[in-house]
Amino acid sequence: MVQLITNVPQYENDIAEEIRLFWGAVEIRPDAENPDAVMTVTLDEANRLASGTLNGAAASFEVMPDGGDMLERKRQQKRAVKRVAYALLQQVCPTEMPWGSLTGIRPTKLLRELSERYGEAEAVRQFTEVFSVELPKLRLAATINAVQKPYIESVGPRDLDVYIGIPYCKTRCLYCSFGAEIARGASVEGYLVPLFDDIARGGRLLCDGGWTLRTTYFGGGTPTVLNAEQLDRLLTHTETVYGGLGSECTVEAGRPDTITREKLEVLKRHGVGRISINPQTMNDETLRRIGRAHTAAEIGESFALARSVGFDSINMDLIAGLPGETVSDFARTLEAIEALRPDNLTVHTLAIKRSSRLREQLDKYPLPSKAEVTEMIDMGFASAKRMGLWPYYMYRQKYQNGNLENVGYAGRDKVCVYNIDMMEETTSILAHGANAMTKRIFDAERRVERIAAPKDVPTYTEKLPVLDAQKRRLFSEDAPSHAENAPQANP
Ligand code: SF4
Numbered sequence: 001m002v003q004l005i006t007n008v009p010q011y012e013n014d015i016a017e018e019i020r021l022f023w024g025a026v027e028i029r030p031d032a033e034n035p036d037a038v039m040t041v042t043l044d045e046a047n048r049l050a051s052g053t054l055n056g057a058a059a060s061f062e063v064m065p066d067g068g069d070m071l072e073r074k075r076q077q078k079r080a081v082k083r084v085a086y087a088l089l090q091q092v093c094p095t096e097m098p099w100g101s102l103t104g105i106r107p108t109k110l111l112r113e114l115s116e117r118y119g120e121a122e123a124v125r126q127f128t129e130v131f132s133v134e135l136p137k138l139r140l141a142a143t144i145n146a147v148q149k150p151y152i153e154s155v156g157p158r159d160l161d162v163y164i165g166i167p168y169c170k171t172r173c174l175y176c177s178f179g180a181e182i183a184r185g186a187s188v189e190g191y192l193v194p195l196f197d198d199i200a201r202g203g204r205l206l207c208d209g210g211w212t213l214r215t216t217y218f219g220g221g222t223p224t225v226l227n228a229e230q231l232d233r234l235l236t237h238t239e240t241v242y243g244g245l246g247s248e249c250t251v252e253a254g255r256p257d258t259i260t261r262e263k264l265e266v267l268k269r270h271g272v273g274r275i276s277i278n279p280q281t282m283n284d285e286t287l288r289r290i291g292r293a294h295t296a297a298e299i300g301e302s303f304a305l306a307r308s309v310g311f312d313s314i315n316m317d318l319i320a321g322l323p324g325e326t327v328s329d330f331a332r333t334l335e336a337i338e339a340l341r342p343d344n345l346t347v348h349t350l351a352i353k354r355s356s357r358l359r360e361q362l363d364k365y366p367l368p369s370k371a372e373v374t375e376m377i378d379m380g381f382a383s384a385k386r387m388g389l390w391p392y393y394m395y396r397q398k399y400q401n402g403n404l405e406n407v408g409y410a411g412r413d414k415v416c417v418y419n420i421d422m423m424e425e426t427t428s429i430l431a432h433g434a435n436a437m438t439k440r441i442f443d444a445e446r447r448v449e450r451i452a453a454p455k456d457v458p459t460y461t462e463k464l465p466v467l468d469a470q471k472r473r474l475f476s477e478d479a480p481s482h483a484e485n486a487p488q489a490n491p
Helices: 009-023 070-092 107-118 120-130 135-153 185-209 228-242 261-269 284-289 296-309 327-340 370-386 417-424 457-474
Strands: 002-006 037-043 049-054 057-062 159-166 212-220 248-254 274-277 314-320 344-349 390-395 406-410 428-432 437-442 447-452
Touching: 002 009, 009 037, 009 070, 037 070, 049 070, 057 070, 107 120, 107 135, 107 390, 107 417, 120 135, 135 390, 135 417, 159 185, 159 228, 159 417, 185 228, 185 428, 185 457, 212 228, 212 417, 228 261, 248 261, 248 417, 261 296, 274 296, 296 314, 296 327, 314 327, 314 370, 327 370, 344 370, 370 390, 370 406, 390 417, 437 457, 447 457
Parallel strands: 002 037, 159 212, 159 428, 212 248, 248 274, 274 314, 314 344
Antiparallel strands: 037 049, 049 057, 344 406, 390 406, 428 437, 437 447
16 A cells, blocks of 8 residues: 655646556555555645655656646646656666656657647657656657648548447457447347437537538447448438538447448448458457457458458457467467458557456456567567558557557558547547547647546436537537546447
């Protein structure tokens, strides 16, 4: 247990995140009795100097100038406080941290914003000196930013993306924290009723506000748990109320055991350009262990089927660090994926989320070491390169083994614009469905306001009119500055 004493309680969670980087799910309390460690972190009265101690170690850093911007002032204070905590922890418990003290999920966004505000050289200095980010990770973030630049520059002032969520899956994965329902015929059909209403309200909001639809993304869960007729109805309805699907439309086909020729033909007919078929691993034993009801061979068959229907933009998701997997298992997975040659590859690092079955049963599922996961992530990069794919977006999650990252790789002209818009928070997102997150981006103020739809379908259905009113307010010109803030859903 760690006792945390601070005069900046508003940054307590941020300090706790630094502690958890080093000591995992340790308990942190201000009033801990007989703690294993005592950390103090304080800001002086003028809010200019952050200082701290930890079991005999001491550190202090000046708060960087803020240019008179109140939001920026708070950011700089928070950074100094976190930097102190990180420096103390490194003194007491030296540990290799590829992303240094960064705990946020969007390092590329941070690097871009720092470059815009202070210039590239200063952004690089802050990444390496203030946040202690290692050079290979800085290079990765800078490479991705360069790839994203034209896509970010192409966002119009009234552009928005539409997200439609189908929170159902055939089985629940061991590591899932999203809370997807198990798909059963009647419940899925019943869900489409409020969903269609939600989408219709969104279409009216788009027209009334003079917004332009940029991209559409059907995610989940697994949207292809819908049968072909339901998919056809959903796409037709969306096209009708939104006047199309925008310049890019992605459907997560997720699990191969939900994919049929008929469904793929429906998607193709509606102009869906991009799908995801997500193996996570090509080892049957691991697939069984993580609770997926399909084999690696079925993944190959679904992929071939999608190619035969004409899909030339297929993403595949993999997870490095799955329970029981070795570096050789991961190498075999990459070999199998390279034989298929997808157009996008997304390599995730396993995150052990609080509400997952994995978290509850960690003793039953031995995980690969940090060094092994690091090797897997490097192998993923090399494999993508062999296939002619390059990193184009990335994000980090809490509780990732080795404090690493998730990286999306794409071939030339095959990037998913929605993924860039969403992870970089450069385009507002109007989201439909239970557990879906609507976001309005206020670019000039570097501010993001969110509205989270309820997770369970009955509450979502009941709250639809309220949600609609909240979205209308958020997307009106004089949107409130503090709409409901909620954590990002994590399918
Ligand atoms: S991790 Fe994704 S595919 Fe697996 S159960 Fe959760 S939502 Fe479904």
